[in-house]
Structures are given as structure tokens and as C-alpha cells.
Amino acid sequence: MDQPRVAVVIEDETDIRSLLGAVLGQAGFEVYGAATGVDGLELVRLHQPLVTTLDINMPGMDGFETAKRIRTISSTYIVILSARTEEIDALQGLEAGADDYIAKPFRPRELRARVDAMLRRPRHRIDGALQDPSDRQPEAAPVLSAAANGANGIWLEHKGLRLSRDTRIVSVDGVDLDLTRSEFDILADLLEAGRRVRGKGDLALMLRGERSTGIEYVSDSDARAIEVHVANLRRKLGESPANPQWIETVRGVGYRLTA
Incomplete structure (x- = not known):
């Protein structure tokens, strides 16, 4: 039972x-x-x-x-x-x-x-450990690769940043990060989108488990909440919005991965 x-x-x-x-x-x-x-x-x-x-x-x-x-x-x-x-x-x-x-x-x-x-969103795993942080491509868009993490999961990579949706593990240069669910889901969404811009409204709907059809209402507070989550995410990544290594802001629209 x-x-x-x-x-x-x-x-x-x-x-x-x-x-x-x-x-x-x-x-x-x-x-x-x-x-x-x-x-x-x-x-x-x-x-x-x-x-x-x-x-x-x-x-x-x-x-x-x-x-x-x-x-x-x-x-x-x-x-x-x-x-x-x-x-x-x-x-x-x-x-x-x-x-x-x-x-x-x-x-x-x-x-x-x-x-x-x-x-509907997976729970954040807080006890996992990354075993093999190698094989990254620093200047490329996100790379899908198999990682030796005890399971045949798929890793998204970008400039030393690695993320696995299956294990809910994120690391930078082999050091695991402790992210909230919202921070993890936003980062995963951006990594999967690559250089495509993800609007604040799109990210807000994603966190609510909804798909955009063009008619949903996203409030200013929802958009502001995305800004807070991204700011917290950048702080944990240790990057500056003025000189981003991973996430760049597209003014008036949203966010995307750096080149």
C-alpha cells in the first residue's frame, strides 16, 4: 500500500x-x-x-x-x-x-x-553527488552527453556548467550547487533552449506547469518573481549580470544562454 x-x-x-x-x-x-x-x-x-x-x-x-x-x-x-x-x-x-x-x-x-x-514538477534532489565532471565543451551551446553518475542519464552542459534532469543534479566545474526547484527548472529550461530567448512569461508558465498558447495571463508580479529567481540563480553560480558567463539578459524580453 x-x-x-x-x-x-x-x-x-x-x-x-x-x-x-x-x-x-x-x-x-x-x-x-x-x-x-x-x-x-x-x-x-x-x-x-x-x-x-x-x-x-x-x-x-x-x-x-x-x-x-x-x-x-x-x-x-x-x-x-x-x-x-x-x-x-x-x-x-x-x-x-x-x-x-x-x-x-x-x-x-x-x-x-x-x-x-x-x-507536476519533479522534486529537487539534495543528496546527489556528481562523479565525473569531465568532457565539457566550453564555447558551445548546450551539449547532450552521457555521464558516469551511476545511471545512464543525459547531461546538459555549457561552459563547465552541467545539469541532469534525471538526477536533479547541477554542478559547476565539478562542484555541486544547491538550487531550489524553481531555480533548477529555470536553468534546465534555459540550457535546453540554448540561444533561443525565453521570455519571463514563458518561464513563469513553465514553473506553473502550463504551456503557452498565447492567451494566458502572466502578471507583473509573476514576471518579477522570475527576475528574483534568476538573480538568486546567478548569485549561486557566481556570475555577474554585467559580465555573464552562462545567462545573459535580453532587455525587455527575457533570458538566454551566452554564446
């Missing part, structure tokens, strides 16, 4: 915590609730949930700090639900490691849809 999917709800308001528990329970999750960030962190450590929801304004440790600490011990999908609707709050939540940010009051169907979209 399959083990039940687990979710942790970290919310100091009892009514909202109960509502979230009911919504996730109807989606097939076994739900554990906590009223503080400290207690929620311990639940995540104990149960290793697939999904964790967070409030920001909680007594003691706030949601931003809680998200950062959760991200050091778990690859759980983190959804922040908060009455704070300023763009800076959403960006700060994403920078803290959240996968999504939903404003309160929220619609249960929207939460279910957001969670379903996240679950």
Missing part, C-alpha cells in the same frame, strides 16, 4: 489552520498543524512533508525565517499564504525559499490548483 502524502500547515490562526487542513486533507494529504514557526520546523523535520504551508506574521519566528530554516533540512514544497500583499513581501518569500506565494483571503480551489501544479 502506498504511504499517504504528508503536508504540514504552519499557521497561528486556528480557523485558517483548520481550513487549510481540510483543503489539503480533501486532496489526499495526511496533515499536521502547528501554530508557530518553531513547532512547524520540528514537524517538518519529523515528518518530511511533501507540501508545507506557511503564514508570515506568527509569534516568535516569522514565516520568512521559518522558510529559510525549512529549506536547510527539507526539499518540501513551500507555499506562503499571507495577508501581506505588497510585492516586496512576495519577493522576500521567494528569496527565503518558498515555491509559491498566495495572498489571503485565498480561494481553496486556487490553493488546490497551485499545489497540483507544483506536484
